[in-house]
Amino acid sequence: MQTPARPVSGRPRIGIPVRLSSSEDPDPRVGEANGLFDYIVGLLRDGGADPVLLTSAEGLAGLDGAVLPGGGDLDPRLYGEEPGEACYDVNHGQDALDLAVARQSIDAGLPVLGICRGHQLLNVLYGGSLVQDMDPGAVAHREPSPRHGAGPWAWHEVGIAAGSKVAGLYGSGGAAAAVTVKIASGHHQAVARVADGLVVSAVADDGTVEALEDPARWVASVQWHPEALELPAAERLAPFRAFVEVCRNRAASR
Known part of the structure; x- marks a missing residue:
């Protein structure tokens, strides 16, 4: 069943x-992820959508799009590995829910946007793999912390490929020029093997895959957090408003 949204x-x-994880969890990252979820819901609403909170993958036929938000780590067994010590908040119910929503939304032809965990989940769903815990490198993807990601954002720029779906979310609309954006980064995992059927549309200077998309349908994802409260209000809203427009166009074409 799903939580009804007022039409x-x-x-x-x-x-x-x-x-599905409680904000009362002693790991502060769980509460932080739940707060970011609330930001995404608010930005979708402010961007012109009617958000529908899903507790199962039932009822997707009445939707016009889906967003896969951030959260804890996927179970590495989903991509053929045993969990390492750095994995946190592995929740099999969450994995099952998110994967079912993603798979059925894609099968139904709905536009799908993945954010952070959602970016990683789409890569795994399509058959790719993840780096379970990133080594420190030339680009800081999280603030140094013994809890692997708790605390303030790391900030760096990414270049987004011209003409990509992700570039369209940031205002290029398929223009010839590439887009560079400063992003809020807080992840300790990353895409390892890019799945067949997906293409890379943004990378960090150290080669980390920061955005993916399916060239055959409107499915795209970003590793960063466009909903981060520290971003200017207009910058936070812009990609969500653009995605809402994608979903509106899809609904109008049915």
Whole structure:
């Protein structure tokens, strides 16, 4: 079943799977991820959508798009590895919910946007793998912390490929020029093997895969957090408003 959303005339209905881990968890990253989930819901609403909070993958036929948010680590067994010590908040119910929403949304032809964990989940769903814990390198992807990611964001720039779906979320709309954006980064995992069927549309200076997309359908993902509260309000809202427009166009074409 799903949590009912109050229908709003003319607004696309975008599903987002709820977070199942409690904010009371002693690991502060869990509460932080739940707070970011709330930001995403608010930005979708402010961007012109009617967010629908999903507790199962049922009822997707009534939706116009889906967003896969951040959260804890995927079970590495999903990509053929045993979990390492750095993995945190591995929740099999969350994995099952997110994967079911992603798979059924893609099968239904819905636009899908993955954010952080959602970016990694899409790569795994398509058959790729992840780096379970990134080694420090030339680009800081998280602030140094013994808890692997708790604390303030690391900030760095990424170049987004011209004409890509992700570039379109940041205003290029398929223009010839590439887009460079400063991002809020807080991840300790990354894409390792890029899945067949996905293409890389943004990378960091150290080669970390920062965005992916499916060239055959509207499925895209970013490793960073466009919803980070520290970003200027207009910059936070812009990619969500653009995704809402993608979903609105999809609904109008049915």
